[in-house]
Amino acid sequence: MDTETIMAKTSVRAGMPYAHEPIAEYLSKQIDITVSLGKNQREIASEIGYDKPNMISMFKRGEAKVPLEKIPSLAKALNVDPAFMFRLGLQQYWPGAQKAIADIFGTVLTKNEAERIEYERSLLKGEDVRLTPDLQRKLKAAFKD
DSSP, rough: OHHHHHHHHHHHOOOOOTTSHHHHHHHHHHHHHHHHHTTTTHHHHHHOSSTTHHHHHHHHHSSSSSOOOHHHHHHHHHOOOOHHHHHHHHHHTTTTHHHHHHHHHHHOOHHHHHHHHHHHHHHHTTTOOOOOHHHHHHHHHOOOO
């Protein structure tokens, strides 16, 4: 990898130290979707306890960290899974802590993940099928766009 590519990947835009964090990228997409469905950033801000929409813009652009205590109400305002968003928020505050959290509390599933597991269980009718390389290939093919 050349020096220019490394610099582009590691540089942080001035005033946007969290722009490349997964939660900023996720929020940017989800906020745009929510706005396209008719809810503006002022309404989102109000639902999570802010008087002005500038904090929503700052989260979206990666100018500010999303406070962990705001994630449940923000997830509700955006109609997304709070567990998934909380995982992204933890990465922003404590990179690498997810392994320790999983070791202590186990893996926390999002609502969508739990629904997929329940569906799989209904298909398997009580059988415990091992995740073989063949099954991995089939699942990968099923999840490709």
